[in-house]
Amino acid sequence: MTDTILKVENLYKSFDKKEILKDIDFSIEKGQVVALLGPSGSGKSTLLRCLNGLENIDSGSIFFEGENVDLKEKTWEKLRPEIGMVFQSYDLFPNKTVLENLLIGPVKVQKRNKSDVERNALKWLERVGLKDKSDSYPNQLSGGQKQRVAIVRSLCMEPKLMLFDEVTASLDPEMVKEVLELILELAKTDKTLLIVTHEMSFAHKVSDRVIFMADGEIIESSSTSKFFKNPKTQRAQDFLQSLDYINL
Numbered sequence: 223m224t225d226t227i228l229k230v231e232n233l234y235k236s237f238d239k240k241e242i243l244k245d246i247d248f249s250i251e252k253g254q255v256v257a258l259l260g261p262s263g264s265g266k267s268t269l270l271r272c273l274n275g276l277e278n279i280d281s282g283s284i285f286f287e288g289e290n291v292d293l294k295e296k297t298w299e300k301l302r303p304e305i306g307m308v309f310q311s312y313d314l315f316p317n318k319t320v321l322e323n324l325l326i327g328p329v330k331v332q333k334r335n336k337s338d339v340e341r342n343a344l345k346w347l348e349r350v351g352l353k354d355k356s357d358s359y360p361n362q363l364s365g366g367q368k369q370r371v372a373i374v375r376s377l378c379m380e381p382k383l384m385l386f387d388e389v390t391a392s393l394d395p396e397m398v399k400e401v402l403e404l405i406l407e408l409a410k411t412d413k414t415l416l417i418v419t420h421e422m423s424f425a426h427k428v429s430d431r432v433i434f435m436a437d438g439e440i441i442e443s444s445s446t447s448k449f450f451k452n453p454k455t456q457r458a459q460d461f462l463q464s465l466d467y468i469n470l
């Protein structure tokens with residue numbers, strides 16, 4: 223039996239009267255890992271931002287665990303901690319140590335017990351090989367280390383759904399692997415992840431399902447193996463070819 227965590231219906235979003243997202247319909251089941259793929263400018267980041275309440279939608283509905291998310295009712299304030307988002311830029315507080323960065327959300331915002339949160343945070347840091355950096359400041363870390371801290375920061379909020387928006391896009395190539403490996407590890411647990419990435423081999427490896435967007439619309443939604451082996455639409459075929467993606 224499946225258990226839907228997120229359901230989006232007929233979502234529309236425009237900027238300056240230009241439609242950016244059109245009739246977006248999809249759902250994500252608990253524990254699923256979904257790759258959101260598509261050419262640059264197709265609306266992937268805008269969609270993630272709408273799902274996290276960072277952008278208002280023009281029309282349509284978003285249901286989180288069956289509850290209709292209504293901006294006017296301020297449902298987002300309650301739901302935002304349930305949906306973690308990791309961005310391309312790590313956005314760590316520069317004047318706080320790694321550990322302090324990890325504690326702010328759970329302790330200050332979620333009002334959770336500090337020593338419990340700290341224990342959990344240190345456990346995560348150990349798991350990602352950064353326990354010795356807990357007292358370091360962000361500017362003492364490499365880009366890959368900062369991004370792993372940003373992912374751990376989101377994990378410390380214990381979100382039910384995590385959104386990743388091109389989290390390796392600003393990293394030097396040698397640091398991409400360590401971040402992707404962490405997400406691959408998370409994908410093997412029961413976490414529910416929606417991942418925007420331009421790294422096709424990673425998308426292939428990490429996800430159960432692909433949602434392919436172009437020009438603000440969902441063009442294709444299928445299992446990952448089907449999408450990469452035999453994309454249904456010409457748009458998706460062209461997209462994969464333009465990236466020289468070779469299915470090995």
Ligand SMILES: Nc1ncnc2c1ncn2[C@@H]1O[C@H](COP(=O)(O)OP(=O)(O)OP(=O)(O)O)[C@@H](O)[C@H]1O
Pocket residue numbers: 237238242260261262263264265266267268269
């Ligand atoms: N705040 C904004 N104001 C006006 N236009 C915007 C805004 N944010 C995004 N857009 C436009 O919306 C379209 C979709 O952008 P978006 O960043 O969502 O695409 P994307 O698929 O994530 O692209 P990329 O893969 O390059 O990150 C683009 O044409 C972009 O210029």
